Amino acid sequence: MHHTSDQPARWSQAVVYPDMWADPDDDPRHSENSPDGELATLHDFLTNYRMTLRMKCEGLEAEQLARRSVPPSTMSLLGLVRHLAEVERDWRNWISDGDPLPKLYGERNADFAGTVAVQAEVDTAFCDLQREQAATDAALAEHPDLNERVGKDGIAVRELMVHRIDEYARHCGHADLLRECIDGRVGQ
Template sequence: MAGTRYPDMWVDPEDDPRTQGALLADERTTLLDYLATYRLTLELKCSGLTAAQLATRSVPPSTMSLLGLVRHLAQVEQSWFRRRMAGQDVPYLYRTADDRDADFDGAVADDEVVAEAWARWREEVSNADDFVAQAESLDLVSASPDEPINLREVLVHLIEEYARHCGHADLLRECIDGATGQ
């Protein structure tokens, strides 16, 4: 996905599907708007690439790739919303006892791996959105008794996590095909 007026960008500014969001909105709306924007940014930065391009590693010895970021962020969404907030005892998506970095290590150039990563990410984003929609308040405290945290803090953390990794995605994408973000 490259712009036509600005071919070095992912999308021409007038075609950018991201919006500024709800200005002067309440706290929940503001947090959710920022999170949705960063999620969409991740999708934009990965759009139009082959499995091989998505699995392209950054710089040795790092195993970071765009595909690894998708897998990592699916696992982050799952960990915070299913495991921590809802208290569900579900297995990690990619982390194993032998490989804590399986989200990145297993991000290989295979169309099935790419499809599975996006399906998992979309499933976890949908679950998180449903969880937040059902929460009466951002003061809702996690079901996990070990380290209590409220929903507000989780949303702020997710925004930070996506913002940081979208910065990584900027650099990865530029190395792959020269496209720069906006």
């Protein structure tokens, strides 16, 4: 494949390991100590993937965050932020026995399709994500036993935690490609 002028050149900010997003000393995800126990390990992985998503969005303008970089997909980095806010909210529906919480952005795929390249929309999406993450974390903190079954469907807390990690990991892979298409920056 030839390199066209509208394709950014690949680059990394890292120099120690040029295939990484940042050098170990500059990477907030880098830790010398491995967590003890299953619950702490699950939280550590979730925290790192959440941080990775934010890092992939850093330094970009609203237009870049809202750009659908891989047509015909409706995905954008902003759409991923909105989608994960929506998903965090939905996970609380899995935990709860009550009526489901209403969607944040509207009907199916509105989290992706409804993105607008406006800074206020970007700010709102990141606030939504932070709020929904905190609310889901708080709801799950009431269930520290990974074997406990919660909600109408009796889902195990362990399964819910692993599903959350899976969702973020999957979308961080999408974020890798979206970011590379936007400005050429690569790295894990």
